[in-house]
Structures are given as C-alpha cells and as structure tokens.
Amino acid sequence: MYLYNFEFLQMTFYNISNPSETASLKNAVLKSISSESGLFMPTNIPVLPKAFFDRLPSLSLPEIGFEVAKAMLGDDISDADLRQIVDQALSFDIPLKKLDEQTHVLELFHGPTLAFKDVGARFMAGLFEYFLQNDNKEVTILVATSGDTGSAVANAFYDKKGVKVVILYPSGKVSNLQEKQLTTMGGNITAIELQGNFDDCQKMVKQAFGDAELNQHLILTSANSINFARLFPQSFYYFYALAQLGKTDKPIVVSVPSGNFGNLTAGLIAKRMGLPIHTFIAATNSNHSVPDYLKTGTFTPAETHYTISNAMDVGNPNNFPRMLELYGKSHTSISKDIKGHWCSEAQSHEAMKELQSQYGYQADPHGAIAYSGLKGVGISEAHHGIFLETAHPAKFADAVEAATGKAVEIPKALAGILDLEKKSIRIKPEFEQLKEVLI
Numbered sequence: 128m129y130l131y132n133f134e135f136l137q138m139t140f141y142n143i144s145n146p147s148e149t150a151s152l153k154n155a156v157l158k159s160i161s162s163e164s165g166l167f168m169p170t171n172i173p174v175l176p177k178a179f180f181d182r183l184p185s186l187s188l189p190e191i192g193f194e195v196a197k198a199m200l201g202d203d204i205s206d207a208d209l210r211q212i213v214d215q216a217l218s219f220d221i222p223l224k225k226l227d228e229q230t231h232v233l234e235l236f237h238g239p240t241l242a243f244k245d246v247g248a249r250f251m252a253g254l255f256e257y258f259l260q261n262d263n264k265e266v267t268i269l270v271a272t273s274g275d276t277g278s279a280v281a282n283a284f285y286d287k288k289g290v291k292v293v294i295l296y297p298s299g300k301v302s303n304l305q306e307k308q309l310t311t312m313g314g315n316i317t318a319i320e321l322q323g324n325f326d327d328c329q330k331m332v333k334q335a336f337g338d339a340e341l342n343q344h345l346i347l348t349s350a351n352s353i354n355f356a357r358l359f360p361q362s363f364y365y366f367y368a369l370a371q372l373g374k375t376d377k378p379i380v381v382s383v384p385s386g387n388f389g390n391l392t393a394g395l396i397a398k399r400m401g402l403p404i405h406t407f408i409a410a411t412n413s414n415h416s417v418p419d420y421l422k423t424g425t426f427t428p429a430e431t432h433y434t435i436s437n438a439m440d441v442g443n444p445n446n447f448p449r450m451l452e453l454y455g456k457s458h459t460s461i462s463k464d465i466k467g468h469w470c471s472e473a474q475s476h477e478a479m480k481e482l483q484s485q486y487g488y489q490a491d492p493h494g495a496i497a498y499s500g501l502k503g504v505g506i507s508e509a510h511h512g513i514f515l516e517t518a519h520p521a522k523f524a525d526a527v528e529a530a531t532g533k534a535v536e537i538p539k540a541l542a543g544i545l546d547l548e549k550k551s552i553r554i555k556p557e558f559e560q561l562k563e564v565l566i
C-alpha cells in the first residue's frame with residue numbers, strides 16, 4: 128500500500144542560491160552541493176496522510192523509515208531496493224526512555240560508532256551504492272568533521288566499491304577516542320589532520336568543490352549534512368520517537384543539540400510532512416549564532432568557540448539557510464516554531480550533573496545541553512518534552528566523569544580501538560596542501 132502508486136513520481140531539488148537550477152535525486156545526492164555552494168532543497172515536501180499517523184504507534188523503525196522515504200523520494204528507487212537500504216541503515220534500535228512525566232530522552236547512540244550520525248551516514252552509503260552500481264566510476268567523499276561525522280562516514284563507507292573517503296579533522300580538537308575512530312580504519316579511508324579549527328576544515332572542503340583543477344582529476348562529493356542523503360534519514364527517528372510516545376493530546380516539545388543544524392532541519396522536515404511536533408528547541412553550546420538569530424532576527428556568524436561538546440563547535444552552521452528556506456525567510460514564522468537556548472561550559476557541566484543526580488541518567492555533554500534546553504524554555508506537565516541524546520557518554524568520558532563523579536563504562540565495540548595505531552596526514556590550513564594530498 129503505497130501512497131503514490133497512481134503515477135511515477137520523480138523527486139526534484141532546487142538550488143537555494145539559484146532557484147531556477149534544479150537537479151534529480153541522483154545528481155543532488157552524488158554532487159552534494161550545487162554551483163555557487165548552493166544547498167539543494169526538495170521542490171516539494173509531501174504531507175503524509177492521516178491513515179499513516181493513525182498506524183504510526185504500531186510501526187517499527189524500519190517500517191517508518193521506508194514509508195517516510197518512499198513518500199519523499201518517490202519512485203526513483205524501487206520499493207525492494209529502498210526497503211533494503213532502510214533496513215541496513217536502521218539495523219539498531221533508537222529507544223525513547225521516560226525520565227519523568229514531562230521528560231523523555233531519545234537515545235540515538237546505539238549505532239556502530241555510538242553517535243546519531245550513523246543513521247544518516249549509513250542511509251547515504253546505501254544510496255551511493257545504489258546509484259553507483261552501474262557506473263564504472265570512483266567517487267571521492269571529502270568530509271570535514273568536528274568529531275563524530277568522520278567516524279560514522281568512515282564506518283558506513285568502509286570497503287564500499289567505487290568510493291574513497293578523505294576525512295579532514297581539526298588537530299587537537301577532537302577527543303582521543305574520536306581521533307582513534309577516524310584514523311585507524313585504513314583501507315579506502317584516509318584521515319587528514321588539519322592544524323586549524325573545524326570552520327577551516329569546512330571552508331577547505333567547500334573550496335575543493337569549487338576548484339576546477341581538482342574537479343578535473345576527481346569526482347568529489349561530501350558526506351556532511353549539506354548532502355540531503357545524510358540529512359533526510361534523520362527525520363525518520365522523530366516519527367519513531369512519537370510512535371513510542373503513543374497517542375497524546377499534550378503539545379510535544381523536542382530539544383535538539385545543534386551544531387550544523389542538520390539534525391534540527393530533519394526534524395523540521397518531519398513536521399512539514401505532518402508530524403505533530405509543537406515546538407523545537409535549537410539547543411547549542413556557546414556557539415550561539417542561531418539562538419541569537421531566533422531572539423533578535425539578526426544572524427551574525429561568529430568565530431568558533433571550543434567547548435566540551437565539540438561536535439557542536441560551529442560558528443557558521445551549514446544548514447541555517449535550509450531552515451530559513453523552510454520558513455520563507457520569515458523571522459516571525461520561524462521563531463514561532465523554534466525557540467533558541469544555549470549553555471555555557473559551566474551550565475553544560477551542571478546539566479550532566481543534574482541528570483545524574485535527579486534521574487540516575489548519565490548523559491554526554493551534547494545530550495545534556497539538549498536537556499538544559501527543555502528546562503530552560505520551561506516545559507511543564509502540560510507538555511511532553513523529548514531531548515535527543517546524540518552520543519554515547521563514553522565518547523566524552525573525561526567530561527562526563529568530571530561532571531557526574533561516576534565512571535563511564537566503555538562499550539565493548541570501542542574498548543579495543545584505543546590500542547590501535549593512529550595514521551593521519553598532517554597539513555596546514557592551506558588549500559594547496561590539501562590539493563597535493565588529493566591528487
């Protein structure tokens with residue numbers, strides 16, 4: 128029972144920076160970004176029928192993923208192939224846990240690299256494999272990482288035919304465990320250690336896409352959340368969270384710990400597809416250009432601040448233009464649906480401590496910031512509050528142990544990795560050096 132079985136529906140995208148330029152799903156996914164660094168947006172966001180929402184509480188995560196993806200992607204991929212891509216991407220659970228009447232946590236860290244980015248990276252890897260299966264080409268995925276993207280992408284694309292992965296990460300600004308995850312895979316994965324910050328990494332990736340000489344030698348693409356195939360599957364678990372919550376008349380508030388705002392944008396897309404989320408909280412650390420915008424109507428990208436929640440250390444978030452686009456660039460409309468909240472380092476620390484003492488719940492700094500967002504906007508028993516826990520606390524063990532006074536258990540999947548030898552190529556934040564490594 129498919130939603131649109133009466134005609135062949137092909138998904139199309141337009142370029143935010145130049146709306147007359149359009150692209151097919153395959154092109155938007157393989158290219159990641161269009162000319163002039165413009166982001167691709169779907170030309171149409173379908174609204175799911177009431178019958179789907181009536182069935183929602185009885186559906187499994189892969190069933191939800193399939194139906195939501197089918198509605199969005201149309202008939203570009205056969206049902207059987209799409210089902211397989213979704214099943215492989217969502218092969219782990221994403222449980223919603225109740226802490227008290229008004230507070231729930233959605234645990235997104237049960238994938239192989241223990242952060243929510245596994246969902247997007249694995250779905251994207253499936254789509255790439257599908258689109259490249261008959262093209263005898265080699266694609267180079269260039270990805271900037273503030274910590275978790277790189278390992279999720281490396282894990283998802285490891286050993287995939289026709290794909291090379293090059294990861295750029297800021298030297299000394301990712302945790303020890305994160306660095307080991309990035310630099311010890313080998314095979315078709317190369318790690319570049321940049322002596323600069325994450326925004327430098329992002330800038331160099333963007334520059335590479337615009338470089339004529341590089342693009343003569345390589346088919347370059349990105350696995351950051353600028354790629355729609357990375358971003359979109361993240362909307363599945365918002366549906367799954369509400370499925371687990373069950374039927375309710377209370378307004379639902381979801382707090383999303385944000386850096387590049389791919390996760391939050393996926394939530395906004397889910398809402399646009401009909402999911403009844405009343406309010407989103409854009410929760411950040413001291414990189415708070417988006418909370419500032421929501422309050423004042425003025426967006427000022429800022430220098431990156433370094434924090435213990437390093438996966439959110441982003442001064443100029445990639446997906447902010449997509450958020451604006453969804454609201455027709457109206458500050459009045461966007462600030463009705465999304466409230467901003469940010470935490471200093473001391474407040475992040477306090478939030479981890481409070482979760483431990485009040486609920487016996489050990490959260491990582493990113494999830495704790497989302498929790499603080501829920502408390503900060505003042506939800507009550509008249510609401511259902513959900514905060515997203517985006518990483519396993521073991522990924523940030525030092526900070527978590529310092530705040531909670533309790534040892535973090537390192538999951539088996541990670542324990543062995545600390546003994547492996549790091550292999551990286553060190554470069555300065557100069558584009559010519561990156562080019563040399565790539566060619």
Ligand SMILES: *Cc1c(COP(=O)(O)O)cnc(C)c1O
Binds near residue numbers: 276384386493517518
């Ligand atoms: C990447 C990341 C975030 C931020 O997600 P965005 O989609 O970039 O906003 C939050 N928490 C963790 C643990 C992450 O790895």
